[in-house]
Amino acid sequence: MVQAPEMATAAAPATPATQAATVADATAYPQVSAPQVDVPLMKEMVKTLASDDFEGRAPSTDAEPRVLNYIISKFQQAGLKPGNNGSWLQDVPTVEITGSDFSPMTVTGGTSPMTFSYGDQYVAASYRVTPHTQVKDSDLVFVGYGIVAPELGWNDYAGIDMKGKTAVILVNDPDYRMKDENGPFKGRRMTYYGRWTYKFEEAARQGASAAIIVHDTFPAAYGWNVVNSSWSGAQYYVQSDNDGMDQTAANGWVQLPVAKRIFAAAGKDFDALSEAAKHKGFRAVPLGEKVSFSFDNAIRKSMSHNVVGILPGAKHPGQYVLYTAHWDHLGHCTPDKTGDGICNGAVDNATGVAALAALAEANRKAGPADRSQVFMAVTLEESGLLGSEWYATHPIYPLAKTVGGVNMDALLPAGRAKDYSMTGGDKSDLTGYFRHALQAMGLYETKEDHPERGHYYRSDHFSFAKQGVPMFDVARGTDLFDGGNAAGEAAADDYVNNRYHQPSDEYSPDWNWSGISEDIEMYYRLGRMLAMTDDWPNWHKDDEFRSIRDKSLKKN
Known part of the structure; x- marks a missing residue:
């Protein structure tokens, strides 16, 4: 379902400690073909993960084993291998x-x-x-x-x-x-x-x-x-x-x-x-x-779990690119006026977990990337990013060998957009990859809405950034191909006002999947480019995470 494997272009080999940190121009980025997104797979996963059978996916409850077993089965079908020394799970001890x-x-x-x-x-x-x-x-x-x-x-x-x-x-x-x-x-x-x-x-x-x-x-x-x-x-x-x-x-x-x-x-x-x-x-x-x-x-005290799978790299298997999304949601919550008391979390974040499986499948069919790709469904995001925090402070794969990654959280079922924004703004060399992907997709960059609210520090990518690993968090904009900003803003407002963290965040067969498919292409290009280059992106010199990354890379 994906075109033939792409080949890296003329970027010179480098080590983390010596890489100049900025890819000079667009010709140095790996050329990545667009995947064909397995929408039926994603529909099935969102419908199942957001069903009442999974009780809103609250961590450390009787529902957790059912959620984990389902995610593991889809990771296996997508072609991933267990990512934690032969196990699919990483224990996350919480208090x-x-x-x-x-x-x-x-x-x-x-x-x-x-x-x-x-x-x-x-x-x-x-x-x-x-x-x-x-x-x-x-x-x-x-x-x-x-x-x-x-x-x-x-x-x-x-x-x-x-x-x-x-x-x-x-x-x-x-x-x-x-x-x-x-x-x-x-x-x-x-x-x-x-x-x-x-x-x-x-x-x-x-x-x-x-x-x-x-x-x-x-x-x-x-x-x-x-x-x-x-x-x-x-x-x-x-x-x-x-x-x-x-x-x-x-x-x-x-x-x-x-x-x-x-x-x-x-x-x-x-x-x-x-x-x-x-x-x-x-x-x-x-x-x-x-x-x-x-x-x-x-x-x-209790125990929850991250689900970790890997596609080993062909050229640099000891270097890693991450894809992350949280599997947890709020579980049983305050009933709405209909008496529904399960917060199913279809958008937030069954869509992100489905994206992990779709991206794993697309990368497997494209053939091995140069670097290993790690796909991780993390727990306890809703409780303070705890699953990603645990991995980032107890990594399975060394953070000094982790190139960067892509986090996915709440993909809105709406139309394709002409614009994307980078949450957090231009913080690192990842910006160049983002802009190259925009160019390849015929899209344009828009500024993040309300930058004063610090959204970059409110989802799982932040746990890795705190430890120095550059992470993407990009968002589809509101300038839709069908209906423009009026339609995009209406869709976003409807979700925030009527579904976010409410029992009404449920799967519907009437969802528009074209925008989510566009998201998957964007995430695929970003992660695949990182996995097909010898570049080691870093934070900009004035960024708050730069010194942490510099210290980490000196270990190589």
């Missing part, structure tokens, strides 16, 4: 921590004691596997945006010892209000330094006892209701050897008016300090106040 009995948050040492209630004024959780969390009389320190970026000469923690202290941190990057992307932190486009996950990680590296982010709707890109709902109930993490004891005792958020009251009681001007924090050379400011709060933790 579920559910907080309860939250005390009020008290702040003392200012003009008067203050008390803030859990839920409507603050939220908190612990990454530590411990039955009780207590932060008692911890000194509050305003650390601006909480960023340490050596490549930019930026250190918000310079000159402050955070041991036993609580960091108060602003959300997003210092230059998020810019209209363009020319600031030190890429202006309006969020970098990883702007994500709340980074801020908690950095606070832990600095030895802080706790970390509290100040919520502000525009830079956060969501309201307090999202923070409250996301931080209530069970929180999921991958298990660590030290049960998370290297993390802060507690992480949380406070409402913006709460932060302003705390600063005012300390005799500090919140707005003035926030403005100062936007500029290089800012130094942390002790507030002269102490914070206290506590809660209990119910702990449950």
Whole structure:
């Protein structure tokens, strides 16, 4: 169903440590023929994976073995070989921590004691596997945006010892209000330094006892209701050897008016300090106040699994290109008005898993690529990218030998588009491959919508990027061949408003598969080009992941 194998062109052989990192022009890219996409296979897989028999594909439930067995059977039919030393599965040990009995948050040492209630004024959780969390009389320190970026000469923690202290941190990057992307932190486009996950990680590296982010709707890109709902109930993490004891005792958020009251009681001007924090050379400011709060933790450990298959490479079998998509969804959820209480996740992300099998089949029929291709259906994306995080920190194939990859998440059943965008913008040498694929397909590049929301850091490719591996996340645009932007935007809005994370995200025989087929051709070209070249793409020199990749490649 696929044309004859393509041949790499004149790119000179290189090693990861010596490759110049940029393919100079389009003639240096491997020539890749378009595959014929096996749409019947994908239809069958989405229909089955999104059926009520699989109960919404919640990890670590009775449904998981049925889901895994089905995916394995389709991987086998596509021609993949087991990808984990003869096994199809990689164990992903997880821990579920559910907080309860939250005390009020008290702040003392200012003009008067203050008390803030859990839920409507603050939220908190612990990454530590411990039955009780207590932060008692911890000194509050305003650390601006909480960023340490050596490549930019930026250190918000310079000159402050955070041991036993609580960091108060602003959300997003210092230059998020810019209209363009020319600031030190890429202006309006969020970098990883702007994500709340980074801020908690950095606070832990600095030895802080706790970390509290100040919520502000525009830079956060969501309201307090999202923070409250996301931080209530069970929180999921991958298990660590030290049960998370290297993390802060507690992480949380406070409402913006709460932060302003705390600063005012300390005799500090919140707005003035926030403005100062936007500029290089800012130094942390002790507030002269102490914070206290506590809660209990119910702990449950469980095991889920990634499904891993491989097509061995013919020329460089010890070099790897990844294709990833998450198999999990929400399982049983709040019933809708019809009484349907299963979130089936047809689009999100049965389509991505079906794409894995279709791409494996297409690559097998094209013949062995130079490099090995790894196809991975990962678990626990909906719980915080945990399956991909586990693989990225416990890789089956060395990350220093992993060239890059393509992540696929929620392929919309709509028409073919004239445009695609690269989530995260131009971060790495992968951009050249993307633009070459666009040219080959007769399409054009469009800018990512709402770059300030940091979508690059919200799906499984990010787990690999954090470890230095360049990863594609490209999205079909809204300029449809049939109906233009009006039709494309209507289809996207319909999914977001009426189906996303709802029981109505179900398979329909009336789906339009032409756009998904276009997606598969794009993903095939991107991954196949990486697998048919000697190039080692890297992040751009000013990117937050460049230094991690450079260190990794030195191991070769």
